Amino acid sequence: MPYQYDVFISYRNSQLKKWVRDIFYEILEHHLGEQLTTGEAKIFLDRKDISGGVTWDDALQNALASSKVILPLWSRRYFSRDWCKYELAHMLMRQEECGYGRRSNDRCLIVPVDVTGGYVSFPDYVKRIQCIPLYEYARIYLTKESPKAVELEEQMVKKLVPAVAKAISSAPEYDSKWLDWDQENDRIREITNLISTEHSSQTSAPSLGG
Secondary structure (H helix, E strand, O other), rough: OOOOEEEEEEEEOOOEEEEEHHHHHHHHHHHHHHHHHOOOEEEEOOOOOOOOOOHHHHHHHHHHEEEEEEEEEEEEOHHHHHHHHHHHHHHHHHHHHHHHOOOOEOOOOEOOOOOOOHHHHHHHHHOOOOOOOOOOOOOOOOOOOHHHHHHHHHHHHHHHHHHHHHHHHHHOOOOOHHHOOOOOHHHHHHHHHHHOOOOOOOOOOOOOOO
C-alpha cells in the first residue's frame, strides 16, 4: 500500500476539537495544497476519514503508517494520552531508521505545534524538536472572521506551511513494515517511555485547555 496521506494530525481530542476542525484544518489544507506540486493536500484528521464498521485503533494505525509526516498539536495533556504518545513514537522511530533529525541530517518527519503555551512542561526528550508556537490563536470560541483568525492564517502561511511542505518533500519511500509497528513494538515502547518521563512543571498559563 502506498502513501495515502501527506499529513497526519495528532492531537488530544478535547476542547481543541472544534478549533482544529473548523479553523486550523481548513487553513492548513488550503495553503499546503498551494505549496505541494500535486496541488492538493491529503490530510488525515481524527475520525473524519474512518468509515463505519472499521475498528478505530486499526484504522488509525493504518492512517499513521500511510502518512508521510506527522503534525502533532502539543498541549500539556497531549503527553498524558497513550495513543498520542504512540503516534509520536511511531514517527520518531521512522525518523530514527531513516537517519533523520540529526546534526548531519536535519530532515524531519515531525512538525509539532505548541497550542497551549506549555512548552516548559513538555517532556525533555521531545524538546530537541523545533516546535512552532501558535497558542496565542488556539482559542475555543475563535471564529473565521475574527482578527485572531486572520493572524493565525498569516502565521501558518509564514511558518507552519513551509515547514510541513519541506518535511513532506523529505519523506522516504513508503515501507509496508510500518503497518506492523504497533504499541507492542520494543523500540516504540522504549521511545514511549522516554516521552512519558518526568518533565518540568508548567510555568505559564495555557490559552486553551487541551
